[in-house]
Amino acid sequence: MNRQRLRGLIRKEFLQVLRDPSAIAIAFVLPVILLLLFGYGVSLDAREVPIAVVIDSPTPQTASFVAGLDYSPYFAPRYVATAAAASEALMAGQVSGILWLRGDFDRLLLTGRTAPIGVWLNAVDANHATLLRGYLEGVWQDWMLIQAETAGLALAMPVVAEPRIWFNPAVRSRDFLVPGLIAVIMTLIGALLTALVIAREWERGTMEALMASPVTMGEILLGKLIPYFLLGMGGLLLSVAMAVWLFQVPLVGSFWLLVLCSALFLLVALGMGLLISTLAKNQFVAGQVAIIVTFLPAFILSGFIFDIRSMPEAVQIITHLVAARFYVAILQTLFLAGNVWPLILTNAAALLLMMLIFLGITRAKSRKRLD
Amino acid sequence: MWARIFALVIKEFLAILRDKASRMVLIGPPVIQLMVFGYAASFDLEHIPYAVLDQDGGAAARELVARFAGSPNFTEVARLTHQGQIAPLIDNREVLLVLRLDANFSRDLLATHAGNGPARVQVLIDGRNSNTASLALNDVTSILMRFNRDWAARHGQRGPPAELVVHAWFNPNLQSRWFIVPGIVALLTLVVTLLVTGLSVAREREMGTFDQLLVTPLRPHEILIGKAVPGFVIGLLEAGFIVLMAVLWFQVPFVGSPLALLLGLSLFLLAAIGIGLMISSLAVTQQQGLLGVFLFLVPAIILSGFATPIANMPEAVQALTYLNPMRYVLIIVRGVFLEGSTIRMLIPQYWPLALMALFSMGAATWLFRHRMG
Numbered sequence: 252m253n254r255q256r257l258r259g260l261i262r263k264e265f266l267q268v269l270r271d272p273s274a275i276a277i278a279f280v281l282p283v284i285l286l287l288l289f290g291y292g293v294s295l296d297a298r299e300v301p302i303a304v305v306i307d308s309p310t311p312q313t314a315s316f317v318a319g320l321d322y323s324p325y326f327a328p329r330y331v332a333t334a335a336a337a338s339e340a341l342m343a344g345q346v347s348g349i350l351w352l353r354g355d356f357d358r359l360l361l362t363g364r365t366a367p368i369g370v371w372l373n374a375v376d377a378n379h380a381t382l383l384r385g386y387l388e389g390v391w392q393d394w395m396l397i398q399a400e401t402a403g404l405a406l407a408m409p410v411v412a413e414p415r416i417w418f419n420p421a422v423r424s425r426d427f428l429v430p431g432l433i434a435v436i437m438t439l440i441g442a443l444l445t446a447l448v449i450a451r452e453w454e455r456g457t458m459e460a461l462m463a464s465p466v467t468m469g470e471i472l473l474g475k476l477i478p479y480f481l482l483g484m485g486g487l488l489l490s491v492a493m494a495v496w497l498f499q500v501p502l503v504g505s506f507w508l509l510v511l512c513s514a515l516f517l518l519v520a521l522g523m524g525l526l527i528s529t530l531a532k533n534q535f536v537a538g539q540v541a542i543i544v545t546f547l548p549a550f551i552l553s554g555f556i557f558d559i560r561s562m563p564e565a566v567q568i569i570t571h572l573v574a575a576r577f578y579v580a581i582l583q584t585l586f587l588a589g590n591v592w593p594l595i596l597t598n599a600a601a602l603l604l605m606m607l608i609f610l611g612i613t614r615a616k617s618r619k620r621l622d
Numbered sequence: 623m624w625a626r627i628f629a630l631v632i633k634e635f636l637a638i639l640r641d642k643a644s645r646m647v648l649i650g651p652p653v654i655q656l657m658v659f660g661y662a663a664s665f666d667l668e669h670i671p672y673a674v675l676d677q678d679g680g681a682a683a684r685e686l687v688a689r690f691a692g693s694p695n696f697t698e699v700a701r702l703t704h705q706g707q708i709a710p711l712i713d714n715r716e717v718l719l720v721l722r723l724d725a726n727f728s729r730d731l732l733a734t735h736a737g738n739g740p741a742r743v744q745v746l747i748d749g750r751n752s753n754t755a756s757l758a759l760n761d762v763t764s765i766l767m768r769f770n771r772d773w774a775a776r777h778g779q780r781g782p783p784a785e786l787v788v789h790a791w792f793n794p795n796l797q798s799r800w801f802i803v804p805g806i807v808a809l810l811t812l813v814v815t816l817l818v819t820g821l822s823v824a825r826e827r828e829m830g831t832f833d834q835l836l837v838t839p840l841r842p843h844e845i846l847i848g849k850a851v852p853g854f855v856i857g858l859l860e861a862g863f864i865v866l867m868a869v870l871w872f873q874v875p876f877v878g879s880p881l882a883l884l885l886g887l888s889l890f891l892l893a894a895i896g897i898g899l900m901i902s903s904l905a906v907t908q909q910q911g912l913l914g915v916f917l918f919l920v921p922a923i924i925l926s927g928f929a930t931p932i933a934n935m936p937e938a939v940q941a942l943t944y945l946n947p948m949r950y951v952l953i954i955v956r957g958v959f960l961e962g963s964t965i966r967m968l969i970p971q972y973w974p975l976a977l978m979a980l981f982s983m984g985a986a987t988w989l990f991r992h993r994m995g
Contacts, residue, residue: 409770
């Protein structure tokens with residue numbers, strides 16, 4: 252390894268970056284745009300969901316129940332005269348659900364029986380519907396507690412849950428989605444930066460020129476890795492800054508540990524790009540492969556949005572092939588829970604292993620040979 | 623003219639399918655990704671790992687705890703003896719939640735006869751994924767509700783004054799897979815289309831063959847047709863395959879009209895091809911083309927309603943989604959699969975797609991000539 256030659260290669264790579272500024276755009280503009288769009292756009296928290304409310308015969312009892320809906324931040328009740336009109340609104344997608352208090356609500360309630368409250372939900376989006384059902388149950392439970400206190404009705408809830416949601420007491424989905432987004436975005440940046448750089452040298456014939464010079468293959472690879480690593484870390488710090496200051500995600504754990512783990516992950520992402528580029532030797536195929544193996548796996552299999560614990564065993568095993576999986580676990584923990592060493596060390600070790608594998612195969616496949 | 627276009631179409635198919643790596647890229651990954659994502663992309667919690675700290679130990683407490691052990695949704699990982707054990711379990715993600723019954727649980731529960739209470743169960747949940755936490759809490763609540771009903775009946779207390787009777791339309795068992803798998807149809811179709819079109823012009827520009835194409839008698843719109851047909855054919859074939867798999871393998875109900883789906887997917891493909899070619903002809907190098915593809919693909923998927931509802935987005939971002947072809951095709955695909963939507967009901971989704979197809983294809987044609995690297 253010759254320091255001077257390596258410096259020369261790095262200088263050359265930087266000049267190429269400056270000439271086609273798309274690499275700078277990838278490192279600095281891409282994370283800002285994507286994080287801005289998604290940080291605001293991606294949320295699983297329903298607010299003011301339109302719901303049709305049908306009350307056959309309004310009484311103080313029904314009023315006390317729907318008051319709970321009115322006060323709830325989750326619902327925007329729309330009062331509809333008939334059940335038929337409500338069902339039409341549900342079919343047309345104007346409301347997400349229907350709540351129907353029938354004419355005998357009072358009678359059943361006051362004679363000690365159980366009055367049914369009919370609820371119909373548009374369950375095409377099952378997750379949304381399940382959350383809505385949970386919010387409605389919350390309204391119902393609060394109403395019963397109030398009934399028990401004020402109306403003197405015997406309490407019908409011997410046991411209630413007293414939830415303590417750790418690490419995210421306000422249950423803001425943004426707090427876990429934004430750290431996950433950083434992992435998805437860094438996966439893209441890493442691959443985009445390096446997926447084409449070696450294939451490009453092959454395609455343009457400049458690889459042959461490089462081979463005719465005294466530089467070694469290791470120096471060529473390092474010459475590709477170091478400049479893009481520096482660019483990528485710039486983009487990463489930008490993302491973390493936005494997460495903390497713009498999106499107000501608390502960073503409970505150590506900042507330096509975050510930087511260290513991120514550097515590790517960036518090396519994995521860049522290593523994957525270099526490997527694709529080395530194996531494909533053709534920018535078109537390298538580009539296609541990069542599109543396939545980076546974004547969708549990082550989006551769906553990393554635990555960023557779909558919890559890995561909800562997946563079948565076999566798929567859980569497959570997720571171990573996705574580097575973002577380990578990084579998402581580290582990010583969500585460092586941001587929200589703190590320095591949980593056993594969890595962070597195991598995931599960081601997995602990243603280290605992947606980095607060694609990617610860079611190792613790349614190195615082994617890069618021979619000074621024309622074929 | 624048609625002979626010329628036909629020859630160009632043949633050449634484009636060859637360019638895409640000629641080398642083995644490229645063929646593999648178009649056929650293997652979509653099939654694998656459909657299988658893996660179809661199973662992975664789900665919000666439904668099936669085995670919630672939990673631990674119990676029962677400081678009461680009474681019969682009622684044991685009965686309640688047994689309810690969780692007996693539920694198929696919950697898997698007991700540990701029985702704790704003191705409070706200090708809780709934090710490490712949750713911190714290291716070994717359990718999603720801990721149920722804690724304090725020493726007064728039985729006393730409080732028996733006191734509910736006298737109108738006191740209620741007895742409380744502390745539910746300590748890992749909130750790192752707030753959606754998972756909410757869903758798990760829902761499951762805990764429904765077990766408690768069933769326990770309450772049985773307890774009240776057994777002890778001669780009156781039942782709840784009112785109760786929710788919930789019906790889920792279009793998806794009675796609330797399986798999120800029914801929502802996600804039709805979405806994957808649109809997702810993979812978009813990816814395949816962009817793979818075929820997104821780098822194709824940029825590659826020819828970089829190699830210099832595009833200039834040759836421009837000096838042939840081919841008119842720009844003929845070049846456009848030549849480049850669009852392979853994308854359309856490959857995209858439609860793969861979409862058809864994925865739809866079949868969704869119905870036959872994943873057992874997602876298909877209640878609407880196949881024709882409505884075909885029309886929707888065709889319009890969507892045209893819009894996606896137009897956008898792909900537009901990106902490709904704007905780019906001078908394949909590196910720029912790849913950047914362009916990602917800059918379109920990633921927001922198109924994340925802000926489409928595929929995983930997180932559009933209704934949850936702030937107004938400004940919601941307005942942006944009207945520019946996203948994925949938004950419309952997802953409504954079409956899910957509508958046809960689950961809600962039985964017809965062509966007439968989907969017209970509001972069709973015309974924006976048609977408009978996008980027209981605009982993007984026009985822009986691509988114009989760019990062929992006017993953008994020279």
